Amino acid sequence: MAEMQSQTAAGTEPTLNATPAAIEEIKRLIGRQPDPEGVMLRVGVKGGGCSGLTYNMSFDRTVGEFDRTFTFDGLTVVVDTKSLVYMAGTTIDFSAEILNGGFKFKNPKAVRGCGCGTSFSV
Numbered sequence: 001m002a003e004m005q006s007q008t009a010a011g012t013e014p015t016l017n018a019t020p021a022a023i024e025e026i027k028r029l030i031g032r033q034p035d036p037e038g039v040m041l042r043v044g045v046k047g048g049g050c051s052g053l054t055y056n057m058s059f060d061r062t063v064g065e066f067d068r069t070f071t072f073d074g075l076t077v078v079v080d081t082k083s084l085v086y087m088a089g090t091t092i093d094f095s096a097e098i099l100n101g102g103f104k105f106k107n108p109k110a111v112r113g114c115g116c117g118t119s120f121s122v
């Protein structure tokens with residue numbers, strides 16, 4: 001499955017990637033919002049989970065001073081710079097499989113993960 005590189009990241013700057021399947025599903029979910037205009041996906045990490053750090057995803061309408069934005073086929077993804085340290089090079093993917101389906105983070109910095117795929121350590 002092909003990845004879509006961010007249109008705003010360049011050179012050696014930390015980047016985030018998304019597969020076409022993830023982009024399509026995120027756009028579908030945004031379209032179900034009461035007022036989808038201006039809605040962006042916010043991704044990040046926080047302490048917790050069985051491996052030390054856990055991924056989080058939410059919808060947002062604002063970009064903060066310490067946020068980076070990435071654009072994939074008209075979809076804006078926002079990540080704070082602190083989370084980007086742990087997520088640089090990560091690809092967001094989506095699978096509609098009944099078992100083990102959902103969003104997946106393929107993080108090259110993760111040295112260990114848990115069975116559920118939502119927490120990791122670097």
